[in-house]
Amino acid sequence: MGFGPFLFLATLEGLVQASVLVLTAVGLSLVFGVMRVVNVAHGEFFMLGAVIAWFVATNMPGDPAIGFIAALIISPLAVGAVAYVADRLILTRLNYNPEATIVATIGLLYVIQQSVLMTYGADARPVDPPFYYTIRLPWFGYSSYKLFVIAAACVLLGVIWFVLKRTKWGLLMRATQFDRETALAFGIPVRKVYSFVFAIGAGLAAIGAVLIVPIQQAHYLMGLDPLLLSFTVVIIGGLGSIQGTIFAAILIGLSDGILSVFFSPTLAKIVSTLFVAMVLVFKPNGLFAKAKR
Amino acid sequence: MADVTFLKTKDLKCHFGGIKAVDGVDFTLEKGEIRAIIGPNGAGKSTFVSLLSGRTEATAGEVEFLGENVTRLPAYKRVRRGIAYTFQITNIYKDFPVIENVAIAVQSRLSNSGEKTGAGRIRAEAEKVLARVGLSQFAERKAGELAYGHQRLLEVGMGLALQPELLILDEPTQGLSDSEVSDFCDLVKEIAQNATILLIEHNMDVVMTLAGRITVLNQGRILAEGSPEDIRANRAVQDAYLGRGDE
Amino acid sequence: MGAGMMKSLILHLAVLVLLFLLQFVISDYAILTLTRMMVLGIFASGFNILFGYTGLLSLGHAMFFGAGVYAAGLPIYHFGWSVPLAFVFAIFMSFVAAVIIGVIALRTVRDSFMILTLMLAQAGYLAILYFNRETGGSEGLTMPQASRSFDFLGLTIDLTDAATRYNIAVLLLAITIVVSFILIQGRYGRLFNAIRENEARTEMLGYNVLTAKLFSFTVSGTIAGMAGAAYAILFGYIGATFAGIQYSIEALLFTLLGGAGTLLGPLLGSILMTTLIDRLSEVTSAYFLFLGLILIALTLWFPKGLLGTIKEKWLPWLT
Numbered sequence: 001m002g003f004g005p006f007l008f009l010a011t012l013e014g015l016v017q018a019s020v021l022v023l024t025a026v027g028l029s030l031v032f033g034v035m036r037v038v039n040v041a042h043g044e045f046f047m048l049g050a051v052i053a054w055f056v057a058t059n060m061p062g063d064p065a066i067g068f069i070a071a072l073i074i075s076p077l078a079v080g081a082v083a084y085v086a087d088r089l090i091l092t093r094l095n096y097n098p099e100a101t102i103v104a105t106i107g108l109l110y111v112i113q114q115s116v117l118m119t120y121g122a123d124a125r126p127v128d129p130p131f132y133y134t135i136r137l138p139w140f141g142y143s144s145y146k147l148f149v150i151a152a153a154c155v156l157l158g159v160i161w162f163v164l165k166r167t168k169w170g171l172l173m174r175a176t177q178f179d180r181e182t183a184l185a186f187g188i189p190v191r192k193v194y195s196f197v198f199a200i201g202a203g204l205a206a207i208g209a210v211l212i213v214p215i216q217q218a219h220y221l222m223g224l225d226p227l228l229l230s231f232t233v234v235i236i237g238g239l240g241s242i243q244g245t246i247f248a249a250i251l252i253g254l255s256d257g258i259l260s261v262f263f264s265p266t267l268a269k270i271v272s273t274l275f276v277a278m279v280l281v282f283k284p285n286g287l288f289a290k291a292k293r
Numbered sequence: 294m295a296d297v298t299f300l301k302t303k304d305l306k307c308h309f310g311g312i313k314a315v316d317g318v319d320f321t322l323e324k325g326e327i328r329a330i331i332g333p334n335g336a337g338k339s340t341f342v343s344l345l346s347g348r349t350e351a352t353a354g355e356v357e358f359l360g361e362n363v364t365r366l367p368a369y370k371r372v373r374r375g376i377a378y379t380f381q382i383t384n385i386y387k388d389f390p391v392i393e394n395v396a397i398a399v400q401s402r403l404s405n406s407g408e409k410t411g412a413g414r415i416r417a418e419a420e421k422v423l424a425r426v427g428l429s430q431f432a433e434r435k436a437g438e439l440a441y442g443h444q445r446l447l448e449v450g451m452g453l454a455l456q457p458e459l460l461i462l463d464e465p466t467q468g469l470s471d472s473e474v475s476d477f478c479d480l481v482k483e484i485a486q487n488a489t490i491l492l493i494e495h496n497m498d499v500v501m502t503l504a505g506r507i508t509v510l511n512q513g514r515i516l517a518e519g520s521p522e523d524i525r526a527n528r529a530v531q532d533a534y535l536g537r538g539d540e
Numbered sequence: 541m542g543a544g545m546m547k548s549l550i551l552h553l554a555v556l557v558l559l560f561l562l563q564f565v566i567s568d569y570a571i572l573t574l575t576r577m578m579v580l581g582i583f584a585s586g587f588n589i590l591f592g593y594t595g596l597l598s599l600g601h602a603m604f605f606g607a608g609v610y611a612a613g614l615p616i617y618h619f620g621w622s623v624p625l626a627f628v629f630a631i632f633m634s635f636v637a638a639v640i641i642g643v644i645a646l647r648t649v650r651d652s653f654m655i656l657t658l659m660l661a662q663a664g665y666l667a668i669l670y671f672n673r674e675t676g677g678s679e680g681l682t683m684p685q686a687s688r689s690f691d692f693l694g695l696t697i698d699l700t701d702a703a704t705r706y707n708i709a710v711l712l713l714a715i716t717i718v719v720s721f722i723l724i725q726g727r728y729g730r731l732f733n734a735i736r737e738n739e740a741r742t743e744m745l746g747y748n749v750l751t752a753k754l755f756s757f758t759v760s761g762t763i764a765g766m767a768g769a770a771y772a773i774l775f776g777y778i779g780a781t782f783a784g785i786q787y788s789i790e791a792l793l794f795t796l797l798g799g800a801g802t803l804l805g806p807l808l809g810s811i812l813m814t815t816l817i818d819r820l821s822e823v824t825s826a827y828f829l830f831l832g833l834i835l836i837a838l839t840l841w842f843p844k845g846l847l848g849t850i851k852e853k854w855l856p857w858l859t
Contacts, residue, residue: 038651100843107831231655239651269666270667276659277663281656386741387737
């Protein structure tokens with residue numbers, strides 16, 4: 001295989017990575033943007049989404065496609081419900097104080113992870129993709145499912161964009177994000193908005209996870225990498241900025257795959273972690289922040 | 294020896310994006326004055342004094358204090374040179390005892406002037422300050438539990454404990470009762486014996502009682518400046534501000 | 541010295557004397573675990589200077605503990621340095637690390653500060669894994685037998701002896717408590733508290749808040765590093781886990797449980813939590829679940845921790 005096709009393959013793989021990452025990171029970004037909450041348990045919502053997808057797909061009789069579609073619906077709803085309850089039971093009572101919230105979400109991380117370990121076990125388990133068709137390209141065959149993942153992510157981003165910009169719900173969220181006090185004064189039910197945003201953020205991570213389990217197996221420790229990557233993306237894209245997040249997710253998803261071809265994965269992680277840390281220090285509004293209002 | 298101007302600003306500007314909060318102010322203040330700054334809401338009064346105290350960075354222009362350019366100095370260094378600021382929205386250490394609030398300020402002054410900062414000395418000085426603002430009886434109470442008027446006094450006390458050259462009071466009488474206001478005026482007159490005072494105030498009675506001179510800001514610029522009588526008689530001021538009735 | 545300060549001093553000295561005397565009555569196993577608890581207590585005490593007193597939540601304090609562990613362990617292992625020299629060197633290196641990291645991290649505030657410290661610590665942890673030829677990676681390295689005993693000021697100190705290790709830990713704990721006591725009772729204590737309570741106000745009272753925060757960060761990191769160095773030397777083992785996120789979280793957990801902003805809180809938290817984990821691991825393998833539940837419960841119902849609550853309700857003079 002020549003360099004051109006090789007780069008093409010790497011780009012495709014990178015885009016698949018980016019698709020899942022963008023959904024997960026937008027979830028994290030939404031929560032941070034609207035609620036100013038740093039959710040350390042976000043990766044566990046991702047993991048929970050994958051594990052629930054496995055449960056649903058395994059217990060659904062008939063064609064794998066039916067199981068997959070069921071998982072795509074049930075998993076985000078279930079994870080969203082868990083997040084909603086967590087917000088109601090814990091975060092609201094902490095009044096979203098930054099320190100207390102971050103400590104509580106660290107606690108939540110352990111609780112979710114260990115609960116899954118006790119029920120689901122320590123094994124990694126695969127989910128069947130809904131279809132197996134392989135697209136023959138002149139240089140290599142490529143899984144049509146992976147292309148589906150990219151398409152699905154694009155569609156979902158379109159939906160998110162529509163909800164944020166064109167619906168009453170999006171307006172409420174943006175108003176709350178812009179100025180909490182004023183939103184309260186205008187009678188926006190800020191607490192309710194918060195709980196829903198927290199649930200939606202977690203649900204987005206779960207969707208990302210459902211899309212990835214046919215490619216990558218479900219495992220109780222799989223939440224850490226998406227968490228760190230999402231943080232990376234959200235910081236580079238600018239804390240709380242959705243457009244920046246999308247842009248950064250594509251950048252990171254693409255470069256992550258390409259970087260790990262040239263460097264050892266550990267070194268790549270060290271370099272990218274330090275890079276992100278420096279972005280946080282020197283460009284706190286993200287790499288692309290230019291016209292700040 | 295040429296007299297050094299106490300405080301002077303040259304073409305001072307502060308823009309937030311498109312909003313010109315302070316837009317080219319030339320201002321001088323002489324030592325020993327009680328100066329009031331008045332103006333309609335949004336005139337840039339608070340931003341202007343924030344620029345003097347260093348809480349907000351100037352977009353352009355200069356601030357000169359006791360003959361030195363302090364425009365680029367961070368806030369804490371200006372405090373050390375004698376510019377004390379009391380907050381418009383009461384900003385005290387709510388969970389600490391009243392005396393501790395003042396003690397923090399006393400410690401700052403003593404250690405910045407290279408004096409001893411023994412616990413006994415700090416406490417004694419803090420007690421003196423509390424006596425001056427009339428809060429001695431509440432010394433051990435949690436500051437957040439004080440009545441609103443007393444919290445305002447504590448705020449002033451913290452400024453006083455710094456023994457500043459210039460004390461900036463940002464709407465100090467807001468929310469005080471009439472009797473509290475009159476006590477407050479007495480306190481300010483007493484403080485003015487050894488400090489210069491710059492006062493943002495909406496209550497025109499307070500302004501007329503206290504201020505030797507008045508500066509009127511409107512839309513980020515100086516509209517007029519003069520004695521209380523001049524300002525009362527000034528047509529432009531009446532149009533922009535006084536004519537709108539009591540704030 | 542005020543009456544409250546006197547009481548507090550007597551209490552702290554009494555606790556230290558009690559810890560010293562305990563070695564004559566408790567079992568060998570208890571001596572071993574208590575040694576470990578005290579070293580971790582020192583680590584958490586360092587964390588507490590920054591979090592409890594100054595109000596800055598670092599989620600990466602294991603980087604300083606790890607710095608101490610490796611700055612002490614690597615020279616002993618690779619160059620055969622003497623133990624006291626390695627110990628002093630490790631404290632110095634932790635100090636340097638704390639100054640450098642502090643200068644960088646303190647440019648950020650609140651959420652960003654927490655994420656940044658977390659990421660820097662993660663980079664440090666990954667670096668230990670990356671240089672696994674030198675550091676032993678996650679498997680770790682066991683200190684050579686020769687370093688387990690050394691001569692110091694004419695005394696022969698045998699680190700394989702449990703009582704010796706215990707007494708060294710008590711000594712280091714005593715140094716930590718006394719230094720922290722002097723620091724917190726003095727003008728820096730007042731300044732740190734002021735920053736925690738209301739940073740903007742403190743700046744407007746003429747304090748250089750950034751320098752004060754850097755000072756707190758440095759003291760905090762250096763103490764954490766000293767604890768790491770002590771751990772490596774006393775137990776003769778170094779490994780990447782000591783620099784991992786779990787140790788950062790443990791420092792936070794011990795401090796929250798015992799009481800942030802009290803000098804003995806972190807030690808108490810360390811003793812209670814370690815005991816609890818020991819007991820739990822006899823019953824269940826999922827003790828991390830309890831760790832999570834305890835973290836949530838503490839933030840929800842018990843934010844001041846044990847000693848913090850006692851201080852608030854009954855003993856206002858407690859430091």
